[in-house]
Structures are given as structure tokens and as C-alpha cells.
Amino acid sequence: MEALKHILRKQPDKLHLLTELLETSVDGTRDIFVNRPLSMAHIRYIGFDMDYTLAIYNKREIEDLAFRLTLIKLVGLKGYPEDILTLPYDVDHVIRGLLIDHRKGNLLKINRFKQVCRVHHGTQPADLSLYFNDRINQSDMQRFASVDTLFSLPEAYLYACMIDRLEAGDLGAKDYTTVFEDIRYCIDLIHRDGSLKSEITRNLARYIYRDPHLPLTLDKFIQSGKRLFLLTNSEWFYTDLVMEYLLETDTLGYQSWRDYFEMVFVSAGKPDFFKGQNPFQVVNPDTHEETPFEGDAFVPGTIYSRGNHLRFEQLSGAQGNEVMYVGDHIYGDVMRSGKDSNWRTVLVVQELEDELGKTEELEERHQRLKRLSNRRDKLLYELHIHSSHLHSLESLKVAISNFSATELQVLHRTEEELQESIRKCQKEIAKTEEKVAALRQELSRSYHPLWGPLFHDGDEISRFGDQVRDYACLYTSRVSNFFFYPTDRYYKSLRDIMPHDRWMELSR
Ligand SMILES: [Mg+2]
Numbered sequence: 001m002e003a004l005k006h007i008l009r010k011q012p013d014k015l016h017l018l019t020e021l022l023e024t025s026v027d028g029t030r031d032i033f034v035n036r037p038l039s040m041a042h043i044r045y046i047g048f049d050m051d052y053t054l055a056i057y058n059k060r061e062i063e064d065l066a067f068r069l070t071l072i073k074l075v076g077l078k079g080y081p082e083d084i085l086t087l088p089y090d091v092d093h094v095i096r097g098l099l100i101d102h103r104k105g106n107l108l109k110i111n112r113f114k115q116v117c118r119v120h121h122g123t124q125p126a127d128l129s130l131y132f133n134d135r136i137n138q139s140d141m142q143r144f145a146s147v148d149t150l151f152s153l154p155e156a157y158l159y160a161c162m163i164d165r166l167e168a169g170d171l172g173a174k175d176y177t178t179v180f181e182d183i184r185y186c187i188d189l190i191h192r193d194g195s196l197k198s199e200i201t202r203n204l205a206r207y208i209y210r211d212p213h214l215p216l217t218l219d220k221f222i223q224s225g226k227r228l229f230l231l232t233n234s235e236w237f238y239t240d241l242v243m244e245y246l247l248e249t250d251t252l253g254y255q256s257w258r259d260y261f262e263m264v265f266v267s268a269g270k271p272d273f274f275k276g277q278n279p280f281q282v283v284n285p286d287t288h289e290e291t292p293f294e295g296d297a298f299v300p301g302t303i304y305s306r307g308n309h310l311r312f313e314q315l316s317g318a319q320g321n322e323v324m325y326v327g328d329h330i331y332g333d334v335m336r337s338g339k340d341s342n343w344r345t346v347l348v349v350q351e352l353e354d355e356l357g358k359t360e361e362l363e364e365r366h367q368r369l370k371r372l373s374n375r376r377d378k379l380l381y382e383l384h385i386h387s388s389h390l391h392s393l394e395s396l397k398v399a400i401s402n403f404s405a406t407e408l409q410v411l412h413r414t415e416e417e418l419q420e421s422i423r424k425c426q427k428e429i430a431k432t433e434e435k436v437a438a439l440r441q442e443l444s445r446s447y448h449p450l451w452g453p454l455f456h457d458g459d460e461i462s463r464f465g466d467q468v469r470d471y472a473c474l475y476t477s478r479v480s481n482f483f484f485y486p487t488d489r490y491y492k493s494l495r496d497i498m499p500h501d502r503w504m505e506l507s508r
Contacts, residue, residue, distance in 0.1 A: 029356040032476040032485060034493040035469050038324070038344050041488040045318045046221055049270075049327035050232035052150050053348045054479055055242050056209045059150065062200070064089045065207070066187065067154040069195050073186035080162075080182070081170055087161055093123065094156040095451045096351065097464025099138055100145040102180035105163040107147075107156060109451050110136055112466035117457040120450070122163035138463070145180065148330050148464075150350065155187050197238050204245045211246075213480035218260045219252050224487035227316075229263035231273070231325070233332070236266045236283050236303055263298050263316070267305040270329070271336035280307035280315075309341045326479060330464075335471040347472035348479060355454055358447055369439050373459075376432040381506040383425040390418040 048054050067089040074080040099108045106126060109118040116131040138144050147156045162179045165171055171179065190196045200207045221228060232239055247257035254260055269278060280293040283303040290305055298304070298315050313320060320342025327333020328348040359366065393415055397403075403411065440459075444452035455465035468475050474491055476482075 028360070029353040030477060030481045030484065031356075032346075032474050032481055032491065034474055034491045036473045037493050038473045038491040040324075040486075040491070042322060043226065043324045043344065044322040045227050045229065045316065045324070047229045047231045047323060047325040047343075048479065049325075049329070049333050050230060050234055050239060050242060052328040052350065053326055053333075054214065054230075055246060056211060056350060056478060057150070058207055058209055059153075059350070060091045062207050063091055063150075063154045063157075065199055066151070066190065066196060067158055069190040069199070070154065070158060070183065070186045073189055074162075074182060077186065077189075078182045081165075084161075084165065089154065090157060091153075092448075093160065093450065094147060094153050095448055095454055096147055096150065096153065097454060097462055097467075098147040098156060098451070099136070099463075100147065100156055100159055100180065101143060102145060102159070102177045103143045104130070105166070105176035105179075106130070107160055108136070109457060110138070110463045111457050111460040112463060113460065114138070114463070115460075117460075117462075118451060120160060122167060123160045124164075125450070145184070146331075148467075149328065151191075155183055158183050158187075201238065201241050204242065208242065208245060210248075211478060211480050213483045215247050215252055215254075215260070217480045217483040218247070219254075220483060221487055222260065226487065227262045228260060229265065229316075230261045231265045231268050231270070233268055233270055234266060236285065236288055236305070239264075239266045240285070258301065262300055263304070264302075265304045265307060265312075269306055270327075270332040273307060274309050274336040274340040277308050277310075278306040280311060281305045309343070324473075330467045330471060335467070344473045345471065347468055347475040348477065349454075349468065349475055350477060351454055352475070352477040355447065358453075362443060362446055365439065365443055369436065369443060372432055372436045372439065376429060376436055377502070378506050379425050379429045379432060383422060383429065386418050386421045386425060390415065390422065393418070 051057070067087075071080075071085050071087065075082055075085060094107065095109075097109070099110060100106075101108055105121055107120045108116050108131070110116050114136045116128060116134070116136060119126040119128055119130055136144070138146060145152075147153065159180055162171065162183065163176065166174060166176070166179055174182070218228060230239070230243070234242070243257040247254070247260060258264060265273075265280075266283060269276070272278060281290040281304065282293045283290050283305050285303050293304060296315070297317075309320075312318070313323075321344065323341075323343045324346060325333065325343045326346040326348060328350070330347065334345040334347045393411065397411065444457075447453040454462065455468070456462055461469065
């Protein structure tokens with residue numbers, strides 16, 4: 001109701017927003033999920049990243065664009081065959097959270113124990129035995145690259161395509177690592193030399209989705225006394241164009257998008273912003289010229305660049321734990337801010353809406369899998385109990401030699417009964433396990449035919465899921481989901497379960 005009143009007060013003519021709101025507010029895919037408790041009442045400052053956080057990109061269009069521009073660079077600068085220019089982009093081939101092993105030319109999905117769950121060599125599935133005895137050290141940059149932002153998906157798919165070409169003998173003397181380095185160089189270049197951004201800014205509506213609830217959400221935070229700031233790695237000229245597009249003026253009485261934010265930081269150089277000591281610069285919004293900032297407090301309306309979080313806290317007067325930062329990059333936005341500062345963090349995971357929508361669609365099968373898995377776990381528990389009784393009985397027979405004939409008969413009969421129960425349990429476990437494996441595979445393919453669900457693999461949490469859980473206080477699919485919650489809400493985490501917590505349930 002609070003959200004409805006807010007719209008009616010601010011935009012009485014926006015009936016379509018009310019309709020959308022009513023539809024969205026009952027849709028669980030737009031929920032906010034809690035890893036660590038967070039009290040919004042204690043948050044005074046809310047910072048936002050821009051790309052893939054405030055600005056939701058049209059995945060298909062932008063990835064295709066990045067793929068295409070990189071192919072042009074590979075042909076022009078690195079001598080790749082011209083016919084690669086006609087390669088179609090497959091937006092569904094890779095998912096976030098994969099690792100590129102550029103020593104072996106593979107894409108990997110690993111779980112939270114750093115075990116490899118799925119392997120592709122180029123675009124083709126490969127055998128897991130390739131990694132049988134291989135310890136995956138994901139921070140070994142000499143060997144692995146992490147597909148951890150949505151910007152890196154076209155890079156991963158391009159690598160897979162080029163490995164196919166390498167294996168077909170089309171890339172001369174290049175090896176797996178050189179191909180990776182060529183692609184990384186060219187994709188960095190399209191970001192650096194402006195080719196990607198100039199195309200996006202020519203047609204913002206094609207590449208960026210304008211979320212109608214975003215201005216309302218920011219306004220709601222402001223009305224409740226929160227102080228907002230923008231902290232992005234993008235340059236001023238690009239930030240200005242994108243933000244202007246996102247927060248169209250006049251609707252809520254703001255003259256410019258800059259009026260939503262008390263402070264604006266561009267070219268922030270995250271993750272260095274959280275661990276380095278770069279001084280702040282002042283950006284001239286007209287000439288884009290940067291000069292050192294020498295004041296002892298931020299001046300509202302000024303554009304700053306570079307900087308670091310400690311100086312931010314001194315100049316703004318914010319305590320670390322009063323700041324909540326919302327971003328989409330696990331390493332640059334959430335992990336570094338969580339490790340090197342006391343800032344509370346929110347991760348925007350755009351894929352959540354699809355992932356949760358799929359889970360809803362597959363609910364009946366998920367319930368069946370849960371029942372089967374519970375049955376298997378219960379049987380395993382029973383097997384453990386029978387086996388330990390049998391073991392105790394055998395130890396008893398060794399320890400005590402003077403049993404009477406009747407006692408020995410009883411012992412023998414009990415032993416036979418236990419052995420029979422163990423055989424039954426083992427048979428039932430094998431049957432149930434087979435059903436679990438088949439159903440799990442079917443479910444997994446429904447999420448993604450090649451890589452399965454984003455947050456899991458089999459019974460385990462994926463590396464991506466593990467990072468989301470470890471580093472983000474909250475996670476959600478988009479910033480405007482906060483619109484549906486009170487601005488002083490206490491976000492409470494669910495009770496954490498340890499394996500021994502299931503003991504009662506299994507032993508019944
Ligand atoms: Mg971003």
C-alpha cells in the first residue's frame with residue numbers, strides 16, 4: 001500500500017505504473033534475498049554502480065554488439081581469418097560464473113569445493129576426467145579467467161568459437177593461451193577506444209531497458225532521508241548520457257538526473273576504489289577536464305572521479321556500516337567493498353528473474369526430487385545404523401568368548417537379520433539414487449541445456465552461488481525491487497542449516 005500511495009502522490013496520471021506494480025508485487029521473481037541481516041534504518045548512504053545495476057542492458061543486443069566489434073578487431077589487428085566475421089552470436093551458450101582455462105582451451109563450471117562439474121573444449125562438451133586430479137585455483141590468473149560479469153559472456157563464447165577454429169587448424173601457430181590473450185586484448189580495446197560506447201549511445205533505447213520503477217525507487221529512498229550517490233567506473237560523458245536516458249527529467253519534479261544523487265563519482269577505478277589510496281579529482285562536466293580535489297567536504301552537484309573509500313568516508317562523514325552499496329560485479333562491487341570496507345552490499349543478479357521463473361515452472365518436479373532425496377538420505381541413515389549395530393555385534397563376539405549355545409544362536413540370528421536389512425537398504429538406495437540422478441539431470445537441462453542452473457550443480461552450490469552467498473548481504477534482480485519494500489525494513493536472513501541439524505528428521 002505504501003508503494004501505491006507513493007505512485008499516486010507522485011504520478012497521479014501514471015495508471016500503467018499502478019497496473020505494472022500490482023502485477024510485479026505478487027511476482028516472487030522480484031524479491032530481495034538475504035544472506036546477512038541488514039537494517040535499512042541504520043543505512044544513511046546508498047551508493048549505486050551504473051552499468052548492469054541502474055542500467056539494465058538488453059543482454060542479446062549488447063552481447064551481440066560486443067561479439068561483432070571484437071571479431072572485427074581480431075581480423076584487423078591480430079590476423080584472424082576474415083570468415084570469422086560471419087559467425088553468429090549464440091546468446092544462450094554460456095552462463096555467468098564459468099571459468100576459462102586458457103591453458104587447456106576449456107570452459108569449466110565448478111562447485112563451491114572447486115570441483116569441476118562440467119567441461120567444454122571449445123563449444124563441445126568434454127570429459128570430466130580431464131580434471132580428475134587437477135586442483136582448481138581460480139585466482140591463478142596465469143591460467144584461469146573468471147566469467148563474472150555479464151560483459152564477459154561474449155568474451156567466453158568467442159573464446160569457445162576460436163578454440164574450435166584452432167582445433168580445425170585455421171589459426172596457424174596460435175595456442176590456447178595466445179587465442180585468449182588476443183580476445184582479451186581486442187575486447188578490452190572496444191571498451192577503451194570508445195567503439196562499443198559510441199554505438200550504444202547512438203541507440204540507447206536498443207541497448208538499455210528503461211525501468212519505469214527506477215526513478216520512483218530512488219525518489220522513495222530520498223523522501224525517507226537516505227543520501228544517494230553514484231559510483232561508477234564509466235567515464236563522465238557516458239555516465240551522463242546513460243543516466244539522462246534512465247531518469248527522464250520532469251516526471252517527479254527533478255530537473256536533472258543529477259538531482260537524484262547528492263554525490264556523483266565517475267571513472268572510480270573499482271576495485272581499486274576499495275583498496276587503493278587514489279585521491280579524488282573534480283571533473284568539469286562541460287570540458288571533461290579533471291583537476292585535483294582539495295576541499296574538506298564534498299560539494300553537492302560536483303562530479304568527482306577516481307578516489308578511494310576511506311577518503312569518501314572522511315569527506316562525507318559516513319561511517320562504513322552506514323553505507324549500502326549496490327552493484328552487479330561480484331569482485332569489483334561486492335567482494336572488495338565487503339573485504340576492504342565495512343560497507344553493506346547488495347548484488348544485482350539480472351538472471352535471477354529467469355532462474356526463479358524456471359524454478360516456479362518446475363515446482364512439481366523439484367518437490368518430487370526433494371521427496372526422493374529425503375528418502376535416499378533416510379535410507380543412508382538407516383544403513384549407517386544397521387551397519388554400526390552389526391559392527392558392534394562382531395566386536396562383542398571377539399571380545400567375549402564364553403557365550404552359551406543359546407546366546408550364540410540369538411547372536412547369529414540377529415546378525416543375519418541385520419545383514420538382510422543392510423542388503424535391502426543398499427538395494428533401495430541404488431534404486432532411489434538412480435531416480436534422483438535421472439530427475440536431477442532432467443531438471444538441470446531445463447535451466448540450461450549445457451551448464452544447468454546458475455546457482456547450483458547437482459546437490460552442490462556452484463562457485464557463482466557460493467560467491468553470491470559469501471560476499472553480498474542482499475541480492476536481487478534489479479534496483480527497483482527495493483520499491484516494494486519499506487525503506488526502514490529489517491532484512492532478516494533465514495536460519496542457516498548444518499548437516500547435523502537434520503539428524504532428528506532422518507532418525508524418525
Ligand atoms: Mg556494473
